[in-house]
Amino acid sequence: MKLIDIAVNNLRRKKGRTFFLVSGLALGIGAAVALTSVGDAMNREVMHTLDEFGANILVLPATEDLPLSYGGMTVSAINTGGRSLTIEDARRIKTIRNSENVSTVAPKLLVVSEVKGTRVMVAGVDFPAEFKLKKWWRVSSGMKPGEVSEVLVGKDAASKLSIAPGDTVKLNGGTYRVSGVLGDTGSQDDSLIFADLATVQKQFRKGNAISLIELAALCGGCPIEDMVDQVNGALPGARAVAVKETVELKMQAMHYFHRFSLGISLLLLIVAGMIIFFAMTASVKERVQEIGLFRAIGFRAGHIIRVLLIEAFFVSFLAGVVGYAIGTISPRFIAPYLMKAYTLTFVFDPVMAVGAVAASVVVGLLASVYPAVRAGRLDPIEALRTL
Amino acid sequence: MAFIDLKDVTKAFHAGEEEYPAVRGVSLGIESGEFVAVMGPSGSGKSTLLSLVGGLSHATSGIVSVDGIDLGSLGPNKLSDFRREYLGFVFQSFYLVPYLTALENVMLPLTVQPGMNGTAGDAAQEALRKVGLAAKSRRLPSQLSGGEQERVAIARAIVNKPPVILADEPTGNLDTKTGDQVLDMLQDLNRGGHTVVMVTHNVENAKRAGRTIEIRDGQVVSN
Structure with missing residues (x-):
């Protein structure tokens, strides 16, 4: 014992x-x-939830131009003559190593048009991707665009331009029906008109160019900097940046x-x-x-x-x-x-x-x-x- | 110097500022192989005397030595080693460990004895055989009678073959017949070479010893 x-x-x-x-x-x-x-x-x-809530990676054209601001995001507009991104760039993002972590790819083309004598920024977007990315978007009147000839108008733009769902607006010579007006977002989206991306590219003769790509990356299990590097590697002519506020919040x-x-x-x-x-x-x-x-x-x-x-x-x-x-x-x-x-x-x-x-x-x-x-x-x- | 030697030993207990001497200036000697009974009424200091000889407490003054070893000079660990090598205790209340079998209880002193790992079981079984309980070695204390428990306690006291057995009222909780059997065993052990010091207040029990030391009010009144 x-x-x-x-x-x-x-x-x-x-x-x-x-x-x-x-x-x-x-x-x-x-x-x-x-x-x-x-x-x-x-x-x-x-x-x-946070990963799906808004973009945490921005892909911009690699340019030496001074940046233009878009809702706190840095945008080098294609209007300045720099190298623009294309819709193929958006597709190539799906080929990066951590592509399964990419929840949403939301390409955008930003152009300026004149409506009723007022200059307004028009964003060509992929509506399903945009609504998935911006879960806070609510259509306050009317409904989501169902046709390529329909547009969604930000609250302030609708108010200043006195347009309501069912009205028509002319954008660069084309006529579009207003399907709905967005509720207050507290962002620059309130001043924009949103239209179908391919339609805007065609209407404004931009070919397959886009201004920027917003990504929602599910980065619970991967460092966001890795994904930024992977995007930069896949898109040599582009510059991907992490939206620091979002990452830090997470x-x-x-x-x-x-x-x-x-x-x-x-x-x-x-x-x-x-x-x-x-x-x-x-x-x-x-x-x-x-x-x-x-x-x-x-x-x-x-x-x-x-x-x-x-x-x-x-x-x-x-x-x-x-x-x-x-x-x-x-x-x-x-x-x-x-x-x-x-x-x-x-x-x-x-x-x-x-x-x-x-x-x-x-x-x-x-x-x-x-x-x-x-x-x-x-x-x-x-x-x-x-x- | 006697095998167990006390020189002018005093042991006092303190309660607040009051001092209560339980043993006062006791000097006595017990030779190796003796069977000594320490007698006296309750509170006379006989158990305190036994605890001093057993190294369970230190004398307030004087010298207690066993086999030439001054117990007062030993630190706690050395004192534990001394008790393990020199002494076997038999208590009135048996003090068997309730969750250990009779065999395991007997083996207890050997668990901390260096070099006994392989032979402890055999030694414990042999000790139980000596007290007539080999057949009940697997029983827990609660499954044994009072007399059997005391016999297990005796087996535990002798398992490491100590030269001295200290018994404190070993028959106190037993009926007369069983008590006699226990005293027989102590006598046998004494004949086998063990020095036995037994505390008792029973005159008949004391007659079994070769010598009786009577103690009263902490002092030896007859030796």
């Missing part, structure tokens, strides 16, 4: 106490694992979730540690005569400490395994109440499993050190009392 056998026999033959100790720590570990799993899944969902959101789940997990581990601490302290008090006997028959303080720490190791190791199982299974029942749009998938994560068991063992051992050392220092005569 070795010291480990004393520890194991105590745990094996005091099933109720062992169950309580393992349960206490396992629940703490399980809650921390569940929180981390749900937090990560929520993170992914938020990232997915990173900030991700950090908030990460910190939140980390903070709560730490709190849970501390609570679990305190459960172990109090349980071990109570156990030492309960076993004071036994410890006194051990000392009387020749156990050193170190032997007592080792027996108690071996017990704590087994309890916390088992609690780590059980806790990981609880933490992995329970989110399947919790997640549906937290997230509806995104399907959570939980798989065995060896890093998380090892981390959970390691955290449990560290917490269990740390919480047991003080009671164990106190037990080792017990005066045997005080412990036995009968002598």
Whole structure:
């Protein structure tokens, strides 16, 4: 028989106490694992939503011209005579290595036209891609364009030009029907007229030229800078830039979730540690005569400490395994109440499993050190009392 | 110098500022192979005397030595080693570990004894055989009678073949017949070469010993 056998026999033959100790720590570990799993899944969902919400990469013509501004985005207009992008460039974006991360490609041709004696910017767009990219767009009156001869008018443009759904407007000699008016977006879109991209190219004799491409990249699992490099590699005549505000917003959101789940997990581990601490302290008090006997028959303080720490190791190791199982299974029942749009998938994560068991063992051992050392220092005569 | 030697030993306990001497200026010697009974009424200091000889507490003043070893000079670890090598304890309350079988209880002192890994089981089984409990070695203490538990405690006390056995009221929790059996065993062990020091307040039990030391109010009144 070795010291480990004393520890194991105590745990094996005091099933109720062992169950309580393992349960206490396992629940703490399980809650921390569940929180981390749900937090990560929520993170992914938020990232997915944010990735789809507006462009995070802009592709512009590579030009030395001074930039023109478009809603805070930098645009080198093809009107300045620089090399323009083409619709083929937009198609080539789908060939980059991380093409599966490209959620939306929204090419645009920006031209200036005159309507009712007022100069107005006309944007030739791919309407399905544009509506997917700008989820905040709402048609306040009328409806989305259904024909290539229909246009969508920004709120301010409609107001200044006194046009409403059903009216017609002349753009560079062509007649177009206003299908709808956009609700207030608070952006430069309010001052624009949106028409079908191919129609604008033809009407304004721009061939297959486009002014810029907006990309929504799903970058939850890839650095956006990599994708920018890939786009620049695929389009030698273009200049791709990350929209820093969008990226930083996503990173900030991700950090908030990460910190939140980390903070709560730490709190849970501390609570679990305190459960172990109090349980071990109570156990030492309960076993004071036994410890006194051990000392009387020749156990050193170190032997007592080792027996108690071996017990704590087994309890916390088992609690780590059980806790990981609880933490992995329970989110399947919790997640549906937290997230509806995104399907959570939980798989065995060896890093998380090892981390959970390691955290449990560290917490269990740390919480047991003080009671164990106190037990080792017990005066045997005080412990036995009968002598 | 006697094998167990006490020179002008005093042990005092403190409660606040008050000092209560449990043993006062005791000097006595016990030779190797003796069977000595320490008698006295409750609170006379006999158990404190035993704890001093057993290295479970340090004397406030004076010298306690066993086999020439000054117990006062030993640090905690050395004192533990001393108890393991020199002493076997038999307590009135048995103090068996409830979650260990009889065999495992007997093996306890050997678990921390260097070089006993391979032979501890055999030694414990042999000790149980000596006390007549070899057949019940797999039972937990709760599955044994009081007398059987005391016999397991005796087997535990002798498993590491210590030169000294310290017994504190070993028959206190036993009926007369079982108590007699336990005393028989202690006598047998003494005949086998063990020095036995037994604390008791029972005159009949004390008669089993070769010598009786009577202690009263912390002082030896007859030796």
